[in-house]
Structure formats: structure tokens, C-alpha cells
């Protein structure tokens with residue numbers, strides 16, 4: 001009885017003044033936050049990962065057990081990461097304060113300051129990703145074995161920079177700036193074997209590694225901010241980037257134009273050969289980002305660049321990363337012989353301005369933004385429009401005499417967008 005009174009008293013105190021509840025217990029469980037203790041929670045830990053969820057959302061339900069699994073591991077790190085969640089549907093004031101426009105949204109609060117979490121959502125890789133947030137900005141390595149340990153800790157999800165014979169102060173400013181995107185370290189002591197392994201022959205040298213793409217590069221300076229930043233920025237992306245929802249986000253932060261190659265299937269042998277050639281072209285033309293996509297892998301994306309089943313592939317375009325892309329007159333597709341010189345010719349003609357400017361179209365752009373920002377609302381509107389479209393096919397007369405009804409009005413508006421897209425695709429087929 002006594003115990004129950006105490007609990008009631010605690011609850012009452014919590015309601016009257018949330019301060020009494022700010023003693024958050026970190027016991028490896030996901031903290032369930034609410035409106036009144038949210039700010040206190042995110043500012044009382046160095047690093048908090050917050051899941052803004054809605055109880056009705058399916059993705060949230062799938063994410064939840066992953067977070068349950070990650071929470072004890074993360075809270076046990078030398079620099080612990082606390083995992084918390086809040087029903088952002090119910091606590092809408094918090095949701096609007098942090099611009100939550102889709103569920104689930106994950107944010108990391110570092111000393112109370114939020115950044116979007118764009119990393120993986122499976123518990124293992126999420127743990128690996130978050131380790132970086134709490135690791136030092138620049139790891140100081142003392143020996144060859146230290147390099148091995150550092151690489152193991154870093155894993156393969158991010159590019160890795162190792163400064164050999166470089167002082168940490170030379171890269172610390174940029175290491176902080178790019179902390180979200182890469183690992184940074186300096187090696188104080190290392191053997192000649194290491195020099196051979198990382199392919200540099202003098203110091204100071206900054207080596208960039210892309211473990212998941214098996215790529216590496218080295219810069220011998222000058223290690224001045226501007227030059228260094230350009231090198232780091234260029235090495236954040238691999239030489240040729242496979243297009244996925246994730247890489248779309250990476251491209252968003254890169255200002256360069258994108259040389260996009262659309263192949264039939266990324267996994268085919270001839271595509272792999274072509275990707276090798278693209279990589280070589282990318283290394284010689286760093287003012288562009290090179291990317292590729294398989295029609296079979298991501299059809300919607302490929303179709304936006306006027307590719308259909310009948311288009312001769314591979315096809316190359318230059319995309320501004322926004323709504324505009326360029327076909328190059330005379331270099332629309334790459335046939336199978338001597339592809340290397342065709343790529344060179346493509347770039348030459350592009351530079352000479354032999355281009356035909358095209359637009360991705362607002363509906364597709366909206367769709368891509370939805371992938372970027374998880375703007376579920378757009379997707380829902382789009383789906384509703386599609387349902388209306390299906391429901392109104394063959395009922396055109398009824399629709400025409402029924403425009404008073406606002407819902408029908410909305411549906412006919414979306415229909416024209418959809419028709420335009422269909423028209424564009426069928427034009428392709430006639431080409």
C-alpha cells in the first residue's frame with residue numbers, strides 16, 4: 001500500500017512539475033519521452049538518438065524492435081548513446097518544433113543540438129554508424145596495429161581519411177565539418193609496409209579510403225583549408241555512385257553536376273565493365289560526380305530521364321541534381337564498341353554545349369523529394385490521386401458535369417499530371 005502511494009505521489013509531482021522526472025534512468029531500454037520532459041532529456045545527455053514515431057505507422061513498428069536491440073549496446077559504449085522515442089503524432093508541439101513531417105523520423109541530439117539521422121536502421125549497422133558520432137573528431141593512431149584497429153572500428157559504411165605525418169590540427173576543422181560523413185584520423189608512426197599498402201611515397205600525405213567501393217586516393221597537399229576541403233569533398237563520394245534512395249541524399253550535399261549512366265541491369269557483366277570505364281573517366285574529370293542506375297534496379301528513377309523498355313541502353317545524360325537534365329546531341333547512347341572513347345566524346349560534346357535541355361517534370365521531382373525527406377504526406381496525396389484516377393477512368397462525362405465537388409476537382413488536376421507523364425513515356429516508345 002505504502003509503495004502504491006509513493007508511485008501516485010511521483011506521478012502527481014511529475015504532472016505538477018516535470019523537473020522531478022528528469023532523473024532519466026539509462027538502463028539499456030529505449031526511453032519513452034513526452035512533451036514535458038523532452039527538452040530536459042535531450043539536453044541532459046551528450047548524445048541522444050530520438051525516434052519520432054506515430055503509433056499507427058507500419059515503418060515505425062518495424063523500426064521499434066531494431067531500436068530495442070540497439071539501445072543496450074549503445075548505452076554500454078564508452079561514450080554512451082541514449083536511445084529515446086516520442087509519440088510525435090500525439091505530442092504535436094514537439095513534432096512541429098523539430099519539423100517532423102514523416103514517420104518515423106530519427107534525429108540525433110548532440111549536446112541538445114539536433115541533426116537528422118540519415119544512417120541505417122537495422123540495429124547492427126545503426127550501432128556502427130552511431131559509434132562515429134561519439135568517437136573523437138580525429139583519432140590519433142600510434143602504430144600500424146593502431147591503423148588496423150581504427151579501420152575495424154570504422155567499418156565500411158563511410159569514407160575514411162588517414163593523415164600520415166600530418167598534425168591533427170591540420171585536419172581537425174574539416175573533420176568536425178564532415179564528421180557526419182566520414183572518419184578522420186592521423187597516424188603518428190607507421191612502417192614502410194603501410195606506405196606501400198596505402199600507396200603513398202612521401203609525407204605528409206592524406207589517404208582517402210572507400211572500403212565498400214574498394215577505392216583509395218592520396219593527396220600530398222597543400223594542406224590548406226580550401227584545397228583540403230575540395231579533396232575531402234570529392235572523396236566523400238566514390239568515383240561512380242550507384243543510385244539508391246541513400247545516394248540521392250549524398251548527391252544533395254554535393255554541388256557538382258552528375259554524369260548519369262542508365263544501364264539495363266547493374267548486375268550484368270557488360271555493365272560492370274562499363275562502370276570500370278566510368279570510374280576512370282570520373283577520376284580524370286573530378287568536376288562531375290559520376291553515377292549509374294540499372295533500369296531493372298530502379299525503374300521509376302530511370303523513367304524520369306526518358307528511358308523506357310525500348311530506349312537503347314546504356315544511355316548517358318548530365319543531370320544538375322535538380323529538375324533539369326541534358327541529353328548530349330549525338331551521344332545519347334553508348335554502343336558496345338570502344339565505350340571509353342564514347343564516354344570521352346560525350347563529355348567533350350557536353351562541354352562544347354551540344355546539349356538538349358530537358359526537365360524532369362514537377363511530379364517526378366515531388367516524388368524524389370519525398371524519398372529525400374520521407375515526406376509521407378506527398379506519397380499519401382499521390383496515392384489518393386492515383387486511386388481517384390483509377391476510380392474516374394471511363395467516367396469522364398460524370399466528372400465533367402460534376403466539377404462542383406472539390407474532391408473530383410482535385411482528382412482531375414492530378415489526372416493531367418499523370419497523363420503528361422504517360423504521354424512522355426509513350427512518346428519514347430514511338431522514338
Ligand SMILES: *[C@@H]1O[C@H](CO)[C@@H](O)[C@H](O)[C@H]1NC(C)=O
Pocket residue numbers: 269
Ligand atoms: C560474368 O563474368 C564472370 C566472371 O568474369 C563469369 O564467370 C560469368 O560467366 C559471366 N557471366 C556472363 C553471363 O557472361
Ligand SMILES: *[C@@H]1O[C@H](CO)[C@@H](O)[C@H](O)[C@H]1NC(C)=O
Pocket residue numbers: 216217218230231234239282283284285286
Ligand atoms: C584523387 O584525387 C585527385 C584530387 O582530387 C583527383 O584529381 C584524382 O582524380 C583522384 N584520383 C582517383 C583515382 O580518385
Ligand SMILES: *[C@@H]1O[C@H](CO)[C@@H](O)[C@H](O)[C@H]1NC(C)=O
Pocket residue numbers: 329330355356
Ligand atoms: C544535333 O546535331 C545535328 C548535326 O550536328 C544537328 O543537325 C541538329 O540540329 C542537332 N539537334 C539539336 C536538337 O541540337
